[in-house]
Amino acid sequence: MPFINSKISVKLTEEQEKKIKNRLGKAIALIPGKTESWLMVGFEDDYKLYFKGEACEKIVFVEVSIFGSASKTALNSLTVEICDIYNEELGVPKDKIYVKYSETPNWGWNGSNF
Template sequence: MPFIDSKITVPVTSELKEEIKSELGKLITTLGKSETYLMVGIEDAYDLWLGGKKLDKGAYVSVSLYGNAPAESYDKLTGQICSLFEEKLGIPGNAVYVTYHPVNDWGWNGSNF
């Protein structure tokens, strides 16, 4: 039950959002999860500041998942997300923050797992 929520400073076309969503669907396997229940949110043209300066190109990515994953898997996924955002959006890795939120109680379809 992962959810990847991205807040991105640059405008992103619908087609590019689809590409990013599909790539995130492949990358989530790094945490031992599948795209089957993956939810993705992409908010573009979002204002972000880092070190007191507004970013022209930057992103904050929050990854929530039911359960937990090994630290090395989180580290690997961070690299993959940074590479994806640099390749598709021209956002350098030093302007991408990624956080992880393991969740023990996750609800869906009227009940919790």
Template sequence: MPFIDCRTSVALSARTRERIKTRLGQAISALKKPESYLMVGFTDEYELWFAGKRAERGAYVAVSLFGKASSADCEKMTGLVCAILHEEADIAPEQTYVTYHPVSDWGWNGSDF
């Protein structure tokens, strides 16, 4: 039950969002989660500030997971997320934050897992 909330300071075309979504769907296996339950959300042209300056090309990505992933798996996922955003949206890894949020209670389809 992962949810990836991707916020970027740059505008993303529908085609770019689709490519990023597809690649995140492949990358989620790094956290031992299936794409079949992955939900991805985008907020582009989001105002981000980094190190006291406006981030012209920055990103904040929050990954919520049912359960907890290992630190090694999170590190692998961070590398993949940074590479995807760099290649698809020209957002440098040093302008990208990725956070992980384990969730113990996750609801879907009228009940909790």
């Protein structure tokens, strides 16, 4: 029951979006018990972002929302991979990428909460 949403300062091509989506689908398995078969992925490109007061060309803010919680080690591994993905697919400098984790005990799907 994770949701990975990305706010991206540049425009994505359909091909880039698909590739990133596919890689995020693999990366989520770094969290024990999570797989692409429960993953929702969202993209907001061409987003107005500033970092350190500047409108740098390439900035990404990723929010990973998780039902329940995960170990610090697992979340760190996911950050490694997410930064790699945006660096390799879009050329975003890793020091222009934030990954925020939101863990919550209440999550609904298909008409009821888990």
